[in-house]
Amino acid sequence: MRKYLAELHTKPDHHKKRFALLVSASFTLILLGTWSLVKMAGDERLVAQGEPSKVEVSPFQSLIGGVLASFQSLRGDFDELKEGLEVVNFPPSELADPPARKADEINNYAE
Numbered sequence: 001m002r003k004y005l006a007e008l009h010t011k012p013d014h015h016k017k018r019f020a021l022l023v024s025a026s027f028t029l030i031l032l033g034t035w036s037l038v039k040m041a042g043d044e045r046l047v048a049q050g051e052p053s054k055v056e057v058s059p060f061q062s063l064i065g066g067v068l069a070s071f072q073s074l075r076g077d078f079d080e081l082k083e084g085l086e087v088v089n090f091p092p093s094e095l096a097d098p099p100a101r102k103a104d105e106i107n108n109y110a111e
Contacts, residue, residue, distance in 0.1 A: 008016065057065070 008019065011019075
């Protein structure tokens with residue numbers, strides 16, 4: 001391994017990138033594996049002590065639940081906005097040619 005690492009700087013860039021990806025993916029998998037083992041071992045201790053069991057949600061289920069809750073919240077906000085816009089009644093003069101209306105206001109003010 002030391003010989004490989006000593007010669008790595010002479011390899012092409014794509015080879016270096018592949019090695020970096022392999023090392024980072026391996027490190028990430030080791031961290032996730034350790035985390036999941038510690039997390040599950042902690043749950044067994046709680047059950048062994050006779051405490052009431054809790055329903056555990058996996059990180060991916062938690063992430064999906066959070067994303068779905070965000071979309072539901074956004075949808076509710078857009079529905080409220082839509083209802084609010086339906087209630088507002090604009091006078092016809094505000095909808096028709098606003099620059100001309102502004103010019104009329106300026107002329108009336110000058111008089």
